[in-house]
Amino acid sequence: MATIWYALLGLFFATYLVLGGYDYGVGLLLTRPGDPRDRRAALNAVGPFFLGNEVWLVAAVGILFGAFPLLEGELLAGFYPAVLGAVTGVVLVTAGVQLRSRPRAESARAAWDRVVVAGSALAALGWGALLGGLLQGVPLRADGHVAGVSHLFTPFVAATALAMVALVAVQGATFLTLRLPAADVPPVARLARGLVLAALAALAAATVLGLLSDRVRAAVARPALAVLLPLALVAALLAARAALGRGRAGVAFAATSAALALPVLLIGAALWPRVLFSTGDPAASLTVADAAASGPTLSLLGWLALPLLPALLGFQAMCWWVFRGRTDGRAPVYW
Amino acid sequence: MDPLLIARLQFATTTSIHFLFVLVTLGLVTLLVGLQTAWVITGKQTYQRLTRFWGTLYVINYVLGIATGIVMEFQFGLNWSGLSRYVGNVFGAPLAMETLVAFFLESTFLGMWIFGWHRLRRGVHLALLYGVAITAYASVFWIMVANSWLQHPVGYELRDGVAHLTDFSALLSNPTFTVAIWHVIFAALTTGGTLMAAVSAWHLLRRTTDHQLFRTSLRIGLPTAVVSATFALWFGFAQEDGVALAQPTKLGDEQAKAAAVADFTARFGPGDYLPPALAGTAMEIMIMIGFTIWCAVLLLPLLYRDWLIRLRFPLYLLLFAVPLPFIAAICGWLTREVGRQPWAAYGLLQARDAVSPVDGGVMLASFLGFSLLLGTLAVANWVLFARHAARGAADPAIGRAPGADADRSDTRPESLFA
Numbered sequence: 001m002a003t004i005w006y007a008l009l010g011l012f013f014a015t016y017l018v019l020g021g022y023d024y025g026v027g028l029l030l031t032r033p034g035d036p037r038d039r040r041a042a043l044n045a046v047g048p049f050f051l052g053n054e055v056w057l058v059a060a061v062g063i064l065f066g067a068f069p070l071l072e073g074e075l076l077a078g079f080y081p082a083v084l085g086a087v088t089g090v091v092l093v094t095a096g097v098q099l100r101s102r103p104r105a106e107s108a109r110a111a112w113d114r115v116v117v118a119g120s121a122l123a124a125l126g127w128g129a130l131l132g133g134l135l136q137g138v139p140l141r142a143d144g145h146v147a148g149v150s151h152l153f154t155p156f157v158a159a160t161a162l163a164m165v166a167l168v169a170v171q172g173a174t175f176l177t178l179r180l181p182a183a184d185v186p187p188v189a190r191l192a193r194g195l196v197l198a199a200l201a202a203l204a205a206a207t208v209l210g211l212l213s214d215r216v217r218a219a220v221a222r223p224a225l226a227v228l229l230p231l232a233l234v235a236a237l238l239a240a241r242a243a244l245g246r247g248r249a250g251v252a253f254a255a256t257s258a259a260l261a262l263p264v265l266l267i268g269a270a271l272w273p274r275v276l277f278s279t280g281d282p283a284a285s286l287t288v289a290d291a292a293a294s295g296p297t298l299s300l301l302g303w304l305a306l307p308l309l310p311a312l313l314g315f316q317a318m319c320w321w322v323f324r325g326r327t328d329g330r331a332p333v334y335w
Numbered sequence: 336m337d338p339l340l341i342a343r344l345q346f347a348t349t350t351s352i353h354f355l356f357v358l359v360t361l362g363l364v365t366l367l368v369g370l371q372t373a374w375v376i377t378g379k380q381t382y383q384r385l386t387r388f389w390g391t392l393y394v395i396n397y398v399l400g401i402a403t404g405i406v407m408e409f410q411f412g413l414n415w416s417g418l419s420r421y422v423g424n425v426f427g428a429p430l431a432m433e434t435l436v437a438f439f440l441e442s443t444f445l446g447m448w449i450f451g452w453h454r455l456r457r458g459v460h461l462a463l464l465y466g467v468a469i470t471a472y473a474s475v476f477w478i479m480v481a482n483s484w485l486q487h488p489v490g491y492e493l494r495d496g497v498a499h500l501t502d503f504s505a506l507l508s509n510p511t512f513t514v515a516i517w518h519v520i521f522a523a524l525t526t527g528g529t530l531m532a533a534v535s536a537w538h539l540l541r542r543t544t545d546h547q548l549f550r551t552s553l554r555i556g557l558p559t560a561v562v563s564a565t566f567a568l569w570f571g572f573a574q575e576d577g578v579a580l581a582q583p584t585k586l587g588d589e590q591a592k593a594a595a596v597a598d599f600t601a602r603f604g605p606g607d608y609l610p611p612a613l614a615g616t617a618m619e620i621m622i623m624i625g626f627t628i629w630c631a632v633l634l635l636p637l638l639y640r641d642w643l644i645r646l647r648f649p650l651y652l653l654l655f656a657v658p659l660p661f662i663a664a665i666c667g668w669l670t671r672e673v674g675r676q677p678w679a680a681y682g683l684l685q686a687r688d689a690v691s692p693v694d695g696g697v698m699l700a701s702f703l704g705f706s707l708l709l710g711t712l713a714v715a716n717w718v719l720f721a722r723h724a725a726r727g728a729a730d731p732a733i734g735r736a737p738g739a740d741a742d743r744s745d746t747r748p749e750s751l752f753a
Contacts, residue, residue: 051446054401055439061408066431069423073416077691080413084701087409088708091402095712098398102719102732145416145692293424296500301428305435312435315443315466323450330737332450 001302002292005067006268006275012063014264016056017127018171018257020090022046023053025172027093027120028165029191030113036106038184039113041327043097043335045179048323050097050335052316054090059312066301070144071275071291078138078146078276079130082157086126092119097335121165128164131263132157135210135226135270137219137277140284151279156213159206166199167260174240174256178249181326189244192252196241199259203233219277225270232266233259336695339687342414345702347672349410351665352709353403356716358664360400361475361520362527363393364468366555375461384545385552387735388728389531392720394449399716401442403709408434414698415679417689422498422680425491426484429506433477441470452734475520483512486675487581488683498683510577515671518570522667524563525628526660531556533657534724536650545728554638557653560660561635564628571625571667582681584609585674603685607677614674621666624659631656 026046030039046053064072076083092115100112129152136156139147173192177185207230210216220226240255271277276286292298367389374382411418411430419427444466451460483506490505491498506512535553538545579586583595592609599608634652637643644650675681679689691698723731 048446048450051449052443054405055434055442058405058408059434059439061412062431062434065408065411065419065423066427069419069427072412072423072427073419073691076409076412077414077416077693080693080697080701083409083413084704087406088704090405091708091712094405095398095402095716099395099716099719102395102723144420148694149697293427294499296503297424297428300500300503301431304432308436312439315440319443319447322447322455332452332454332737333735334449334732 001295001298002067002289005063005292005298005301006288009060009063009068010264010268012056012060014261016054016060017260017264019049019053019056020123021168021171021257021260022175023050023093023097023172024089024120024123025168025170025174026176027097027116027172028124028169029172029176030117032191036109040101040109040333040335041180041184042176043100043116044331044333045176045327046097047327047331047333047335048319052319054094057090067293067298068288068291069293071286074138074140074144074146074276074286078149079133079152080149081152082126082129082133082161084126085122086130089119089121089123089126092116093123094119101333101335120168124165124168125161128161129157131164131267132160132206134276135160135219135267136213136215137279137285139280140276140278140286142284144284144286146276154213154215156206156209156216159202159209163199163202163206166195166202167256170195170199170237170240171256171260174244174249174252177244178253179327181328185247185249189247189249193241193244196237196244199237200234203230203237206230215279218279218282219274220270221272221274222270225266229263229266229270232262236262336699338693338695338698339690341695341698341702342690343686345414345698345705346410347669348702348706349403349406349709350668350672352713353400353407354664354668355661355713356396356400356403358523358526358661359396359530360393361471361523362525362530363389363396364464364471365524366527366531366559367393368464368468369555371461371464375457381548381551383734384548384728384731387731387733388548389552390733391723391731392534394445394733395716395720395723397445399709399713402712404438406705406709413701414691414693415689416691417684418679421496421684421689422485422488422491425488425498425500425506426481426680428500428503429477429481429484433474433481437470437474437477441467441474444470449733453736472520475516475523479512479516479519480506480509482671483509483515485678485680486511486671488680498680511574511581514570514574514577518567518574518667521563521567521570522660522664525560525567526664528556528558528560528563529628529653529656529660532560532653536653537725538727539644540647540650540654543727548728550641550644553643553653557631557634557638557643560628561632564625564631568625568629571622582675585614599682606685610674610676614670614676617666617669617673621663621670624663624666628656628659628663 023046026042029042061072064075096112096116096119100109100116103109133152136154139151141147170192173188173195176188177192180188236255236259240252240259243252243255273287273289274285275288275291278284367386370382370389371386373379374386444463447455448460448463448467451463455463487509488498489509490500490502492501531552535549535556538549539553575586579591583591587595596608600606634643634649637646637649677685677687679686
């Protein structure tokens with residue numbers, strides 16, 4: 001039962017990174033100079049999906065709290081600075097996107113857009129740092145608490161944080177090639193192809209620093225999966241670049257989505273059965289089974305929540321289906 | 336700095352700001368369901384325009400509800416890791432349910448509702464709003480189950496100092512839950528009704544266009560506020576006996592208080608087990624405000640032949656009543672939350688044992704940062720709310736026909752962020 005919930009936790013967080021990833025990517029691309037109408041068009045391309053994207057994060061943390069209470073406390077408190085940055089970013093983006101068009105003055109809208117840009121960068125940096133931090137383990141004290149937060153400040157974590165920024169930027173640009181009116185696509189596609197190169201560079205830096213880090217080498221229980229991660233990401237990014245070049249926006253978006261989902265799944269699998277690796281005494285590491293709530297809680301959650309999962313996915317799918325296709329003059333504009 | 340104090344201050348600040356917005360969300364979505372249903376059934380333009388006007392205000396208000404809610408959710412892990420460690424097995428389940436089956440769907444539905452105007456069939460579009468409202472109430476249900484468990488832990492057994500769930504139905508029949516949830520719901524409806532009446536009163540006082548429209552929403556808002564305030568008062572007083580039994584140190588008589596303190600001292604060692612005086616003061620203020628709002632019942636006869644509008648001064652009363660339900664709500668939470676100190680879970684886990692072992696400096700940075708951030712966003716949100724309320728129902732942003740972008744930028748100078 002704990003394994004199922006762990007898989008669900010991974011699924012929800014990975015889906016959040018895929019969907020929230022293009023929110024933040026589009027947010028980062030608001031820095032592009034140009035007509036304010038282009039910025040509004042980009043935000044309204046995300047439009048109907050925006051509110052349904054960040055809920056995956058809220059649900060993931062809900063699963064974390066309900067099914068893995070011990071992990072919830074140690075993970076969030078142990079990675080305090082990363083989580084703080086990510087949550088600040090999420091809050092700024094959610095407020096910025098929804099409020100930016102409520103004032104009429106273009107100057108006020110531009111100010112809100114800067115809020116969205118800052119929030120997108122913070123959110124990507126925070127989640128990237130959290131994933132990197134998981135991969136290099138934490139100093140667990142004898143009482144099971146994570147000691148301090150300085151363990152987070154390493155070159156490897158900085159590299160994974162920056163790699164996440166590059167990945168969401170690619171994701172955002174690729175999403176826009178899928179959603180904007182066909183005439184507006186070529187410049188965005190060129191931008192996306194360029195961003196892929198930046199993402200590859202950031203990924204290479206993170207890979208080298210990870211291979212050089214004793215802590216990462218010690219924490220990884222399945223080195224093969226950990227080595228597979230950068231290779232799979234490179235493959236996905238190259239596939240996306242090729243598809244963008246041929247104008248296959250759907251394929252490119254699938255590839256960049258895989259690039260955002262894979263880190264969560266492969267990091268979870270590479271650390272398995274541990275989830276928080278203890279850098280001091282490996283035997284003190286927190287395993288998934290230890291972190292899980294007790295049996296009655298898990299089965300209660302299973303009975304109450306699992307039958308509703310098809311409804312959750314169904315209504316999300318309804319949203320994607322109803323608002324499929326490219327935005328045009330008839331699409332509602334609100335953000 | 337003492338991490339416990341900062342963690343408590345941060346929780347109080349975030350919860351209070353969050354509650355100010357969710358009250359309006361819950362109150363307005365209920366009224367909005369009524370308005371859109373009336374539009375779909377009668378086909379009258381008045382109801383469509385009211386739906387668009389109040390829908391715009393509702394969606395603006397919703398933004399900060401989410402933003403503060405996200406911080407709330409993460410705060411449990413960031414600052415209160417002891418809570419998840421010792422009682423997470425029980426307390427975590429209703430919170431997980433809230434995020435999965437309530438909030439997840441609520442936001443998904445709302446996104447489709449906002450962008451579904453002119454695109455979805457009327458019945459489907461209305462059904463989405465019903466979905467938003469039902470899931471909003473489901474949120475209240477699960478959050479109140481979780482909070483009530485902290486007020487009065489039931490249905491669990493302790494093994495090695497960790498609480499394990501034994502009887503989930505006990506959580507749902509918790510005496511601190513069954514009555515309190517109605518109190519909260521009617522408090523939200525009182526807030527929504529007051530806000531609707533006050534915004535309408537402002538337009539009627541200023542003699543803006545759309546007299547008929549705001550007359551209608553005044554006649555919806557005022558009775559909603561009065562009837563809901565009656566029930567909120569009723570369910571407020573109805574809690575007293577249950578709370579006195581479940582939490583003797585909050586509302587019990589002197590004898591019960593002394594017995595509870597003796598019991599806690601025997602089990603947990605000596606300490607200060609009586610809540611701060613703030614809780615009692617907050618309760619008195621809340622009750623006073625409750626009766627004050629209820630006095631609006633005297634205004635109901637004036638709805639006859641529009642005397643309410645013609646006399647004008649009752650409109651001023653409604654306008655100046657806006658802060659009252661919000662102050663009462665904050666006082667209500669102070670009563671409930673400060674009143675159970677020093678406990679995080681009453682009689683089971685003290686707040687000082689629940690706080691994360693995080694350095695005081697890190698926590699202070701988080702507290703100051705988030706308070707400043709959420710405070711600033713809240714003020715910006717209210718300014719936008721007020722401006723859109725004042726702008727009137729001529730062309731609200733929600734439900735505007737595609738292409739008719741009257742909201743396009745103009746060149747008039749306007750202050751930053753507003």
